[in-house]
Amino acid sequence: MAETAAKRANSTTAGLTVERRHATPGVHPFDEIEWELRDAVIGDPADPVFEQRGVEFPKSWSQNATNIVAQKYFRGSLGAPEREASVKTMLTRVAGRIAQWGREGGYFATGEDADAFEMELTHILLHQKAAFNSPVWFNVGWREGAEQCSACFILSVEDDMESILDWNTQEGIIFKGGSGSGINLSKIRGSMEKLSKGGIASGPVSFMRGADSWAGAIKSGGGTRRAAKMVVLNVDHPDVEEFIWCKAREEEKAAALRDAGFDMRLDSDAFKSVQYQNANNSVRVSDEFMQAVADDAAWDLVARTDGSPVKTVKARELMRQIADAAWRCADPGVQYDSTIQRWHTDPNTGPISASNPCSEYMSIDDSACNLASLNLLKFRRADGTFDVEDFEHAVDVVFLAQEIVVTPSSYPTPKIGENARRFRQLGLGYANLGALLMADGVPYDSDQGRATAAAITALMTGRGYRKSAEVASAMGPYDGYADNREPHNAVMQMHRDAAAEIDDSLVENELITAARRSWDDAVGLGDEHGYRNAQATVLAPTGTISFLMDCDTTGIEPDFSLVKFKELVGGGQMTITNRTVPMALGTLGYSQTQIDQIVAYVREQGTIVGAPELKDEHLPVFDVAVGERAISHMGHIKMMAATQPFISGAISKTVNLPQTATVEDIEDAYTQGWKLGLKALAIYRDGSKTAQALRTEAQDSSDEEAPEEASRPHRRRMPRERQSLTHKFSIAGHEGYITAGMYEDGTPGEIFLTDIGKEGSTIKGMMNAFATAVSIGLQYGVPLETLVRKFSYMRFEPEGITNNPEIPFAKSLPDYIMRWLASRFGDADLQEELGILTPEVRARKEADAALYVSDGPAPSNGGNGSSHGNGGSVAPTAALTDTPPVVPAKMQGLDLGPACDQCGGMMQRTGSCYTCSSCGQNTGCG
Numbered sequence: 001m002a003e004t005a006a007k008r009a010n011s012t013t014a015g016l017t018v019e020r021r022h023a024t025p026g027v028h029p030f031d032e033i034e035w036e037l038r039d040a041v042i043g044d045p046a047d048p049v050f051e052q053r054g055v056e057f058p059k060s061w062s063q064n065a066t067n068i069v070a071q072k073y074f075r076g077s078l079g080a081p082e083r084e085a086s087v088k089t090m091l092t093r094v095a096g097r098i099a100q101w102g103r104e105g106g107y108f109a110t111g112e113d114a115d116a117f118e119m120e121l122t123h124i125l126l127h128q129k130a131a132f133n134s135p136v137w138f139n140v141g142w143r144e145g146a147e148q149c150s151a152c153f154i155l156s157v158e159d160d161m162e163s164i165l166d167w168n169t170q171e172g173i174i175f176k177g178g179s180g181s182g183i184n185l186s187k188i189r190g191s192m193e194k195l196s197k198g199g200i201a202s203g204p205v206s207f208m209r210g211a212d213s214w215a216g217a218i219k220s221g222g223g224t225r226r227a228a229k230m231v232v233l234n235v236d237h238p239d240v241e242e243f244i245w246c247k248a249r250e251e252e253k254a255a256a257l258r259d260a261g262f263d264m265r266l267d268s269d270a271f272k273s274v275q276y277q278n279a280n281n282s283v284r285v286s287d288e289f290m291q292a293v294a295d296d297a298a299w300d301l302v303a304r305t306d307g308s309p310v311k312t313v314k315a316r317e318l319m320r321q322i323a324d325a326a327w328r329c330a331d332p333g334v335q336y337d338s339t340i341q342r343w344h345t346d347p348n349t350g351p352i353s354a355s356n357p358c359s360e361y362m363s364i365d366d367s368a369c370n371l372a373s374l375n376l377l378k379f380r381r382a383d384g385t386f387d388v389e390d391f392e393h394a395v396d397v398v399f400l401a402q403e404i405v406v407t408p409s410s411y412p413t414p415k416i417g418e419n420a421r422r423f424r425q426l427g428l429g430y431a432n433l434g435a436l437l438m439a440d441g442v443p444y445d446s447d448q449g450r451a452t453a454a455a456i457t458a459l460m461t462g463r464g465y466r467k468s469a470e471v472a473s474a475m476g477p478y479d480g481y482a483d484n485r486e487p488h489n490a491v492m493q494m495h496r497d498a499a500a501e502i503d504d505s506l507v508e509n510e511l512i513t514a515a516r517r518s519w520d521d522a523v524g525l526g527d528e529h530g531y532r533n534a535q536a537t538v539l540a541p542t543g544t545i546s547f548l549m550d551c552d553t554t555g556i557e558p559d560f561s562l563v564k565f566k567e568l569v570g571g572g573q574m575t576i577t578n579r580t581v582p583m584a585l586g587t588l589g590y591s592q593t594q595i596d597q598i599v600a601y602v603r604e605q606g607t608i609v610g611a612p613e614l615k616d617e618h619l620p621v622f623d624v625a626v627g628e629r630a631i632s633h634m635g636h637i638k639m640m641a642a643t644q645p646f647i648s649g650a651i652s653k654t655v656n657l658p659q660t661a662t663v664e665d666i667e668d669a670y671t672q673g674w675k676l677g678l679k680a681l682a683i684y685r686d687g688s689k690t691a692q693a694l695r696t697e698a699q700d701s702s703d704e705e706a707p708e709e710a711s712r713p714h715r716r717r718m719p720r721e722r723q724s725l726t727h728k729f730s731i732a733g734h735e736g737y738i739t740a741g742m743y744e745d746g747t748p749g750e751i752f753l754t755d756i757g758k759e760g761s762t763i764k765g766m767m768n769a770f771a772t773a774v775s776i777g778l779q780y781g782v783p784l785e786t787l788v789r790k791f792s793y794m795r796f797e798p799e800g801i802t803n804n805p806e807i808p809f810a811k812s813l814p815d816y817i818m819r820w821l822a823s824r825f826g827d828a829d830l831q832e833e834l835g836i837l838t839p840e841v842r843a844r845k846e847a848d849a850a851l852y853v854s855d856g857p858a859p860s861n862g863g864n865g866s867s868h869g870n871g872g873s874v875a876p877t878a879a880l881t882d883t884p885p886v887v888p889a890k891m892q893g894l895d896l897g898p899a900c901d902q903c904g905g906m907m908q909r910t911g912s913c914y915t916c917s918s919c920g921q922n923t924g925c926g
Contacts, residue, residue, distance in 0.1 A: 015109035016400070016474050021393045023119030029126050030088050034059040040070035042919045044808030044837065045801070049919065052078060056086035058126065061550065065128075068547045068920030073137040087126070094132070095122045095401075097141035102404045107475065120397045129378040130398045131545040133371035133427075134922075135179065136405070149370045149409040152356035152427065153181040153416060156365035159188050159304060164207055168214050171229065173412045175218045180228025180357035184284065184365075189304040190238030203239045205246050208276060215278040228357040228923070229279045232335060235289050238301045238310040241321060244283065244332055247276045248325040263829050280357055281331045282680065283322055287338035290674045293319045323667035326683055333682025334670050335359070340679050345488040345534050345648070346423065349480055358652035359680040360538040361427055368411055368420040369535070369649075371427040372398050373542045375549040376436045376456065377580075384440055384587055388459070388514040395428065395463040402426045403471055403532060422479040423534040427649065428464050430456070431542040434553030435580040441587040443620035444558040445635030450642035451506035453556070455515045457539075457646040458499045462518030464536035465492060469525030477530030488531065492523050498645035538649035543915040543922030552578045554915070556643065556653055558631055559624045560908050562602050581608070581622070588618050604796070626656055626686070633657050633669050633683065641676035650679040659687040715779050718749045727820060731810045732800025738817055740824065748784060748825050750775035751817070767813060774818075784825055791818040792834050806837045 023029055036059050043049035050071040057066050073090060076083035084090055099118035108114040124130050131137075133151040140147050153174050157167040167183060174181045189195075191203030208231060215229055233243045254264060254274045262270035271277075292299050292315035299315035302308060322332060340352050340362055355362045361369040379391045406424045411417035433456070437449045472478075481488060496519035504512055539556045546554040553559050562578055581602060585595045594613050601611040608614060608622045609629060623629045636655040644651060657665060666683055673681035718741055726739045736756035740748045753771045757764035774787060795811040802810050806823050810816035819836055828840045908915065915922045 016107055017109050018113045018116040020116045022123040029119060029123040038066050040067045042067050042071060044805050046805045058087060065548055065550050072544060072920050075142045091122055091125050093141035094136060095125060098401050098404055101408050105404060107404060121401055124394050124397055128375055128549040129394050130372060130374045131548050134544055146410050148177060149405045150368040151179050151371055152361040152369040153179060154354050154356060154363060154365055154367050155181050155183045157183060157185060157187060168211055170413050172214060172218050175215060177412060182230030182354040182356045184232040184353035186234040186237050187304060192238060192310060193303055193305055204233060205239055205242045212276050212278050230355055230357045231279045232282050232284050232354045234284045236302050238303060240301060244321050244325050247281060247331040248328040250274045250276055251329040282333040282335045284335045284337045289315055319667060323670060324663045326666050327663045327685055328688060330684045330688050335680040336674050336678060339677055343491055345491050346480055346484040347487050348484045358541055360540050360650050360652040362649045362679060363425050363535055366415045366419050367425060368416050369425045369427045370402055370405060371540050372402055373545060374430040375432050375551055376430050377432040380436055380439060385508060386511050388510050392463050395460055396467050399428055399464045399467045424478045424532060425535040426533050427538040429537060429539045431546045431555055432551040432553050433556050434558040438559060438580045438621060439583040441584050441621055444623060445631050448506045450639055451503050453639060454502050454642040455507045455511045457643040458515040459518055461537045461646045462515060462522050465522035465531060466518055466525060468531045468533045468536060469522060469529050471532040473529040475532060478532055478534055480534060481530045489526060492526055495519055495646060496523050535648035537647050539647055539651040541652045544920040547920050552580050556651060557625060561624055562608055562622060563606050584621055637672055640678055644678055655683045657683055657685045661685050713780050719744060729816060730803045731816055732798050734798045738820060748821060749778050770814060784821060785830055788818045788822045
């Protein structure tokens with residue numbers, strides 16, 4: 001098979017041929033689907049965050065995709081003649097420009113091949129089978145001469161002040177452009193080492209403090225979200241203990257400030273004093289260190305100048321410190337250096353010392369990677385089988401497109417541009433794995449689920465390297481290949497050997513056969529022609545672009561929750577059950593009546609547990625990332641381990657642990673990650689960030705009161721005559737009145753609800769009981785803020801658009817009532833946090849927007865999660881924006897993300913990042 005492939009490649013030495021699989025000659029893909037005009041509106045229709053009327057979209061694309069694509073990816077100023085208003089224009093701009101670059105670069109054998117490539121790429125993008133990372137959509141075909149296509153960068157630093165200052169400058173340039181970067185600071189001498197001119201060095205952690213402030217000041221893309229960065233330190237560095245604890249100690253300070261009553265929202269003045277919050281930290285550990293941990297042996301921390309031991313510690317104790325700090329604040333993560341170098345295709349050029357912020361891109365210093373992701377659910381046939389041939393074709397076309405953009409793309413520094421063109425690293429990945437497995441009725445945390453994921457990943461990377469070798473036959477291998485031919489080809493053989501180990505009995509025959517064949521072809525062609533690309537694949541968080549593709553799940557993640565929120569044309573949202581739930585139920589043999597009943601239950605309850613007629617043995621199919629029946633941390637780690645042998649880089653993923661997890665659990669997770677062959681791992685323990693915790697108000701008690709008197713609740717009764725405020729509301733056509741009675745000091749002490757439902761109706765009785773309970777709570781001293789946080793964003797019918805521009809959409813009656821109370825009696829910080837658009841909140845947002853000016857567009861992705869988030873790290877830890885200062889809403893035990901800076905919607909984790917499902921704002925790669 002490999003020989004046949006090699007002979008085929010030989011026939012294209014004058015350029016590449018491109019198969020027309022979908023596009024019909026003489027017929028444009030645009031003409032083969034239905035289109036319609038829509039309005040893209042985000043936020044309150046009366047005063048939207050974003051609005052573009054009459055945009056043209058494929059009829060099959062959701063309103064959510066419409067809103068996000070129009071806002072994020074349509075180029076040109078709103079209202080200007082050059083403003084894009086159709087997906088046709090956007091796709092023509094991107095696919096046309098890439099095809100033009102391919103023609104100019106001599107990639108195609110004939111003009112017909114070039115035309116076929118352009119139409120096939122257009123078809124794939126049009127049908128949401130794949131998407132490039134955001135910089136491609138922002139810049140390609142629009143900013144001629146400044147068409148930056150990469151989202152991920154790795155920098156370097158030497159042990160001298162000039163290099164350290166250059167590091168800060170280069171990071172600033174990357175952040176300004178909306179992307180993220182990673183760096184290893186292990187070359188900088190420790191804080192106890194001497195300087196050449198006398199004195200003692202500051203140490204890398206000291207410089208991290210300055211770089212953190214620098215990143216916080218620049219933000220990302222000139223916008224309001226935090227910059228994305230990864231900082232790595234080797235486990236033998238003299239300052240590694242200080243590095244391990246630097247963020248955890250700042251968390252202690254944050255907790256003290258919170259307990260003292262300071263506002264600890266992410267953008268508050270108090271939180272800005274908490275340092276090291278703009279980076280994800282990872283300790284780079286080796287096999288030698290991990291074995292020393294297992295043996296409870298000693299471990300030397302060595303000087304950077306001469307390699308002499310500075311301090312000797314117990315390896316196991318050092319690992320315990322890493323786990324303890326991560327338990328406290330989700331940092332640091334770990335990167336497994338020996339495994340990373342073992343799979344390195346270019347070791348003769350230099351080691352891999354760092355990663356991008358989300359930890360999926362790992363390559364040599366001063367390099368870049370452009371990402372793209374395939375939508376796996378689009379390759380599922382109606383009978384549930386995987387369409388191998390269509391998937392292979394999509395890999396061929398998208399991979400070639402990524403390769404073409406490497407040379408003409410612009411880069412933030414000359415050195416990065418040089419290395420990018422010399423090594424041509426690509427990052428093809430996928431999204432919707434969780435949805436694909438669920439649709440097939442396969443549990444994510446199962447041997448079959450892991451084997452299927454392994455086979456798909458092996459096919460993607462094997463086919464990618466096969467295409468890379470074919471391109472090399474026409475264009476020549478990458479410039480650094482000659483120096484690294486032997487190790488590169490040896491890694492290809494390692495991938496092929498790993499494919500042979502996948503359990504055939506758990507994977508459909510067509511898929512596993514194709515996966516192994518792809519590696520036979522890749523190795524055979526590579527031996528003959530070399531490879532065009534040093535790296536081919538990563539598994540990124542796919543934040544915003546997953547919404548462009550209408551994915552139910554992101555990256556390699558399982559489903560976050562079984563309930564999603566669909567945008568309505570007129571604004572607002574509608575709660576819907578994921579499309580994969582009914583597909584899975586059908587696969588499992590349920591009747592349509594049963595499916596309708598179960599879906600209705602899920603929509604109502606937010607969980608499938610307890611659904612009518614659902615068999616207990618099918619529950620694992622519907623397990624999700626967090627909340628009830630959450631997948632265990634080992635379920636996440638085992639899925640990463642199944643796919644890692646087939647990825648050039650690594651995997652951006654958040655490994656969630658419950659709040660009850662122990663330091664020993666985290667230590668075990670990091671140890672298991674090493675044993676299972678991961679390249680990087682980070683965890684997030686629920687509630688471990690101070691900024692996430694619900695604020696509590698200390699109860700004042702008089703020194704004169706006896707203990708038993710102080711513990712007795714006291715009711716502050718309302719005065720006989722009191723001021724009140726009455727408000728008429730309408731939620732999706734359901735009208736009523738709220739009356740708030742006030743104490744003499746103007747604070748609320750009771751609420752009444754009138755004209756809600758018919759007399760004697762259930763809804764009227766329940767809402768009156770609710771109002772009474774709230775009133776009693778207020779009179780017994782329960783802070784209004786506590787009640788508002790508890791009931792805001794609670795979701796059930798009736799929900800819908802309101803007639804109040806400050807609260808344009810309500811998830812339920814309690815949601816509206818409590819947020820209205822906050823709008824009248826709460827402070828501006830609480831209102832802003834809960835997305836209540838009072839005049840003061842609007843003024844704040846306008847003032848924030850005016851503070852920053854960017855030369856270019858403000859991308860939505862930069863690299864945790866996220867994403868990255870935090871978005872959560874390795875996935876980098878937690879999320880790039882860190883965890884929200886509070887959890888303003890919980891639905892069936894599922895922690896929602898922070899309120900979106902852009903539209904006020906609730907964000908959710910996507911890989912190691914956070915992404916807003918309403919407007920697509922993202923904190924990570926994509």
